[in-house]
Amino acid sequence: MDYLCFRALCCKGPPPPRPEYDVVCIGLTGAGKTSLLSRLCSEGSDGIVPTTGFSIKAVPFPNAILNVKELGGADNIKKYWSRYYQGSQGVVFVLDSASSDEDLEAARNELHSALQHPQLCTLPFLILANHQDKPAARTPNQIKKYFELEPLARGKRWILEGSTTDNMEAVKESFAQFINLLEDKETEPARI
Structure with missing residues (x-):
């Protein structure tokens, strides 16, 4: 009997590899893309600066790894976003739900462009209405x-969800739903 327990514990092979998905993350400067991704990777949040150009992070989840290509949101960088879309399997769009009306309109225009872009229009989207912890934040329903x-x-x-770095469990749940879309699984309807 002890031999069977030992064999079961020690002789298991490596765990099966998790699927990997290449995802592009876009949004205006100040939306919180870098902060959210850094927190998901369990990196410190001290000294986070806006991304200039792009960065790539492997974000681990229990059932998948997302290779996230985060593109800077400054005006001089946005015009190059489409050069980085090729090969993407999904899109994460982060917006500042507490931004000015002018910035919210700019985010709306960028999201509309992304949803209609030939390389992205068939891909699943995770839209995060970030900064829900701020007093001026608009709810996901208002954003929708x-x-x-x-x-x-x-x-x-x-999927459209509210997010804040103060509630990373909710952010992880949003990404879990997104991974289901990437896997072409039927997502459960939201429960109210």
């Missing part, structure tokens, strides 16, 4: 209505 997501994204696979 303002961004006109229902008619624009009809027939597409997308």
